[in-house]
Amino acid sequence: MSKRPASSSTPAKSKRTKTSSGQKTSPGQTRLDTFFASSHHDQQPSSSKPTNPMVPxxxxxxxxxxxxxxxxxxxxxxxxxxxxxxxxxxxxxxxxxxxxxxxxxxxxxxxxxxxxxxxxxxxxxxxxxxxxxxxxxxxxxxxxxxxxxxxxxxxxxxxxxxxxxxxxxxxxxxxxxxxxxxxxxxxxxxxxxxxxxxxxxxxxxxxxxxxxxxxxxxxxxxxxxxxxxxxxxxxxxxxxxxxxxxxxxxxxxxxxxxxxxxxxxxxxxxxxxxxxxxxxxxxxxxxxxxxxxxxxxxSQNLRVGAVRTSLLTALARCFVLSSPCRGSTPCPYHVSAKTLATIQPLNGESKKGKNIDTARETLNAACKESETLVRKVFVQHPDYEHILGSLIEDGLEMLAQKVPLTVGIPIYPTLGTPIRSFEEVYERLKGLPFTAELKYDGQRAQIHAHRQVDGHIMVRLFSRHLEDMTSKYPDVVALVEEMCGRNTEIQSFIMDSEIVAINPADGSLKDFQTLASRARKDVRLGDVSADVGVFVFDLMYLNEQALLTHPFRSRRALLREHFPPFVPERKELARFQHVESCDSEDGKTSIEEFWESDVGRRDTEGLMVKLLDNETVKQQPQERVKPLLAVYDADKRTYAWMKLKKDYVNGLGDSLDLVPIGAWHGNGRKAQWWSPILLGVWDAKKGRVVGVCKCMSGFSDNFYKCNTVLPDIDTLLKALSERYNLSEDSELCSRVSEWNCETGGLKPDVYFKPQEVWEIRGAEVTVSPVSVAALGLVSSSKGLSLRFPRFVRIRQDKSVEQASDTVFLANMWRKQKGEKDLVDEGDELIDVDLRNSEVEESDASSDSG
Missing domain, CATH: 1.10.3260.10 (DNA ligase, ATP-dependent, N-terminal domain)
Structure with missing residues (x-):
């Protein structure tokens, strides 16, 4: 899709659909289209436009x-x-x-x-x-x-x-x-x-x-x-x-x-x-x-192709090219001024990655190393001010030492790769030892604690989006303080956990809606409305030592040794437990029985399968596949962590997490409602939601008529007609495509702000000449769509960026055909070369900013 030229004197015509990628927006961000938009009952705006569309x-x-x-x-x-x-x-x-x-x-x-x-x-x-x-x-x-x-x-x-x-x-x-x-x-x-x-x-x-x-x-x-x-x-x-x-x-x-x-x-x-x-x-x-x-x-909608991916890449290249090596010996992050001076201008062949001169190859290698470094530091210490201060003062060489993993500053969490069966687990891991952990239906929480000089225990809790939610869980904060008070050997730690609503009488699990009933911030310990348990599953830092590069077996052993289960005497405090798990070393029968017992439970979502030890099998020289590592890979999806949800398993029906981005006027009984609904998948490379299918089934009358949001599952779904009401004061609905979405050949009557995720089941993934989802992954001219989609529920625990992505959709289609998965190591922030890309510029995708 073409974009507006960057001319201030003679701007090109502006289209109603968004023409450039935009910054990811959170539910709290504002937009202004609804202030000016009229009700959907009004007539459409006149199609006549002034000669210069940018000037009245x-x-x-x-x-x-x-x-x-x-x-x-x-x-x-x-x-x-x-x-x-x-x-x-x-x-x-x-x-x-x-x-x-x-x-x-x-x-x-x-x-x-x-x-x-x-x-x-x-x-x-x-x-x-x-x-x-x-x-x-x-x-x-x-x-x-x-x-x-x-x-x-x-x-x-x-x-x-x-x-x-x-x-x-x-x-x-x-x-x-x-x-x-x-x-x-x-x-x-x-x-x-x-x-x-x-x-x-x-x-x-x-x-x-x-x-x-x-x-x-x-x-x-x-x-x-x-x-x-x-x-x-x-x-x-x-x-x-x-x-x-x-x-x-x-x-x-x-x-x-x-x-x-x-x-x-x-x-x-x-x-x-x-x-x-x-x-x-x-x-x-x-x-x-x-x-x-x-x-x-x-208005928090910059609409340009510059997200974290591009900014970190450009920042790394900036310091490779403009900051000299500070050390006495050459380092991999810099090239000499003499080498830079010999780089040849690009021609048609070199733009396609052919006939690259030696000096440019040296620069490309230095840029690759620097991008890896800057990304690694940022996902472990996401603070531009600290990173820039170190880069300007000490250069790339000292960045990792000057900006280390720090208690009190959250780490981007490692992510699980969705899979569909235990057969795939064994196929992926090839006999390597693994553990299967229950996947609880709660809120992921990263817990930081540090014993200060005066003995006070500083505690911070962060969500999967790195938001500080310490004030939301005073019962968890008090729990950590009491645990550290009992064990004086603990000076500092960072652990990964799931906070789940529980029955305080027996510790049994409750559903996510119970947890969602708690206030979001400034909760007092005496006003807690839902008791919780903290189910820990990883330890990333302990007593001034970072553990991210340690194998999971080692991290888990330290977690169990220093942090045993704990039920405090004070009833108002949270409980501390380890996730329930079963190791593959107990035998395949034990693993399958563990899985079968999980399928029968209503308080869990499935299993997390995690590699216990690093893979030591050497790859063949011609193979580019990296060995699996059981490290804590911040902000990455690898097959060292696999997510086996009940709805992903063969025989239980296909399930995707999709984003509603538009709708058409309904007919018949649904004439006054929006139906069907246009759903989209997340495209990480483009940094936006891409339309994939229309959905009009699975919605009960309560979905449309209920006008309240309560923790009860029967009344959780807010009425579509009220939530996406096309009126002047609506912040979620517009006649024009104001938000950063791509709909391809699907043109809805109204556009929705991407702000929630729906779980959708379907019969199969099909190739579509209209959809642009996963375009280029399975076909150069056609995208993918979902056949017979059906609404299941709203995923309140997921953001738009955590919806099913195009690679996952393409892999579902490939599995239906019996083909091998696309390789996706999750390292989206790294560009290998400055210009050594085999993808032509016309096909390159822009990021959002």
Whole structure:
């Protein structure tokens, strides 16, 4: 799908469907399309568009200029700039509010952002020292907007990585202090994932700020949104005819981030007005593309191909190319300046990975090593500030030592690969010893504890998404404190566990809905509404020693030795237990009996099969398959951990976790409801949800008519018509494809915000000429779809990114055909070469940002 060119003067037509990958959004993030969208009972917007779709049509009449300086004193530092006189630029009277503004004249040049040279050049030959920036001691935000425009206008992963790498190198060379705020702005975040800092801006704040700055009426703003379907394009169009009495100095990257930090930390009475004033401060000074990306950043939907994958890759390459080796001996993360100087420009053959010169091969190898290093450090210590500080001060060589695994900073959890039968377990592991653990229906929790100098036990709990949920489980915190108080040998630890609702009388398990009834934060120990048990299954850190590289058998032995089961005397505290398991060394019969007993239980989801020891069998030289390692592979899916759910097993029916992303108007009994529902799978390479099938069965009348969400399973499903109501105040439903989804040939009447996961069963996976899910994995021209899909339940324990992905879908199809699985080692963050890719640029997929 083509994307909008990155031109601020003559933008291309904006489509209603999203044309570029966007940043992953959480349920708490805001969006503005619903503020402008009309009810689904209204007529569709007119198809007529102005000649230039990014600028409202100019009507004849008395020219008016909006004096936005009357809004208040700007917070931006002033600069000594004269007010120049130029040709009047009118704004349509029909699009302005009836308030009369002072008519002024300003220089056209004052309203335009500076122009920049391309950033998409080959980063191996790009010279950041000669790149021209406006005369400023810091990095202007217009430079970052230029980089975002370039990324937004391409589907080529090579171009995206080159652009980001070159942008980082320019920032590092000119003003290294701006690199951290630039990365936060590019990643659409304000702080590390374990921090609770969020913008928390409502749709009305941004819309009113745009209205106030531009002078447009609410109806005019709504018309712009109906034309473009993107708040960034709306802000760009609204500001295109706005001029200021006093030319504002350029926005700086650091100033934009600091202003957004003030927005995020504004609380209490009057916070909404304060946030709106800060938003207006940014929009008043924004020029050209700055308006577009400021509005998208404020609405937490950047819509560019730059996610964590691309940012970490580009950051690693930046320091390979711009940071010299700090040690006295050569290291694998750098190449000499002499070698860099001999790299040949790319031609048609070298772009396809052929005829690569020796110097470029050396650079590719260094980039591969650095990307592996930066990824490894980040998944064990996800904090850009700590990583950048170490890289700038000590380079790549000392990164792992300077930014180690740390108690109190969560680790990205290791993930299980779904499988469908025990036969597959034996086939994958080839006789290697393994253990089968019960998979509980609870909430995964990473527990950190550290004994401080004064003897106080610091305890932190993190979710699978690295969110701090310590205040949600005071009973677990008190449990850990008491356990550490009893065992003074324990100084610090990090363990992986599942928190499950239990019956306090006998410790029996309860369902997930009981656990979901607890408040999400600030729970007091005496107000706990559901008793829980902590079922631990891994130990990653103990007494200042990291255990990630130890085999699972060794980690489990340390866990059982130092942390035996514990039932506290205080009834209000949680219980501590090990997961129930059975080892393959007990015999195949024992394993199968363990599985059969699990299938008959209603309080578990299946089994987790884990390799106990590292594989020592040497692979043949021609084989590229790596031996299986029983280590704790943070943020990876490997066959060292396999997930055998009851619904995955042959004979119990196919099951996938899909995301509702759209719907059509129903017929007959369902005429007033959305039916069928368009479902999608997660595409990790594209960083977005991709439509796979329509679903219209499995929904009872209660699904549509129930209007409350209670922990009881019969009343858990909220009414579709209310949850996805196409109205002005809905944040989940829109006529246009505002969210980052790809629907292929499936065009629903309404689009949903991807924000929940449904468990779906189907008859079989089929090849589809309409679907684009898994396109290129089984066919170059056709995707995959699900035949006879049927709704089972809502998976409240899963985020959109944890839904079934395209590789899993393709593997299901291959198994039906008796073919071998696609190789997926889960190492999605690493790109082997700068330009040595066998995938042509036209087929390369962009990330989301």
């Amino acid at each position: 049509k100019i009507h004849k009449g008395s020219p008016e200029i909006i004096d936005v300086d009357l809004l208040g004193d700007p917070v931006i530092p002033s600069s000594e700039t004269e007010v120049k006189v130029a040709k009047e630029t009118p704004i349509p009277r029909s699009l302005t509010s009836p308030v009369k503004f002072i008519q002024v004249k300003v220089a056209a040049a004052d309203a335009l952002p500076p122009s920049y040279a391309t950033l998409s050049a080959d980063c191996a030959t790009f010279d950041p020292e000669t790149y021209e920036l406006p005369s400023s001691l810091e990095i202007p935000y217009s430079f970052l907007a230029h980089a975002l425009s370039t990324v937004c206008a391409t589907r080529s992963r090579i171009t995206i990585l080159d652009t980001l790498s070159n942008a980082f190198r320019v920032i590092l060379t000119r003003h290294s202090q701006s690199l951290l705020p630039a990365i936060y702005l590019l990643s659409n975040t304000m702080s590390p994932p374990y921090s609770s800092l969020e913008l928390n801006i409502g749709p009305s704040v941004i819309s009113q700020a745009i209205q106030h700055v531009s002078g447009l009426t609410p109806s005019a703003l709504r018309k712009l949104y109906n034309n473009f379907g993107d708040i960034g394009d709306v802000a760009f169009a609204a500001k295109s005819n706005t001029r200021t009495l006093i030319p504002h100095p350029p926005l700086l990257v650091s100033f934009v981030y600091k202003t957004m930090y003030k927005i995020a930390t504004s609380h209490g009475q009057g916070a909404a007005k304060q946030k709106q004033k800060l938003v207006e401060t940014l929009l008043v000074a924004a020029k050209g593309e700055e308006s577009r990306f400021l509005a998208r950043t404020l």
